[in-house]
Amino acid sequence: MTTHPIAGEIILEGYLLRVRGWGRKAARQYACVVGGHHGTPPDKSKIDEEKNRKTNVGLDSEAWISVQDKLIDFVADMS
Numbered sequence: 002m003t004t005h006p007i008a009g010e011i012i013l014e015g016y017l018l019r020v021r022g023w024g025r026k027a028a029r030q031y032a033c034v035v036g037g038h039h040g041t042p043p044d045k046s047k048i049d050e051e052k053n054r055k056t057n058v059g060l061d062s063e064a065w066i067s068v069q070d071k072l073i074d075f076v077a078d079m080s
Contacts, residue, residue, distance in 0.1 A: 003051050003054075004043075006035065006036045006037070006038060006039055007036060007043050007047060008051070008060075009032075009036065010032045010033060010035045010036030010042075011032075011048060011051060011060060012060070012069050012073075013028075013031070013032040013073065014028045014029055014032035015060075015066070016069065016070055016073050019070075020070055020073075020074075036048070
């Protein structure tokens with residue numbers, strides 16, 4: 002099962018790439034803050050492993066991705 006720091010990092014990276022049009026390097030650099038919010042960012046291999054298992058964690062659901070994007074937009078607007 003994916004941990005919430007890893008899921009959060011993957012979700013934010015995808016959002017920054019898709020919605021905001023950021024480059025991969027910049028998106029990863031910012032998203033790793035979410036992945037490391039407990040003190041240490043996850044290894045890149047763990048992130049890549051979870052991206053490859055996305056069907057097991059709901060990261061491939063268009064409806065769920067849309068909700069995630071709206072939640073991130075809301076938080077960004079509030080801050």
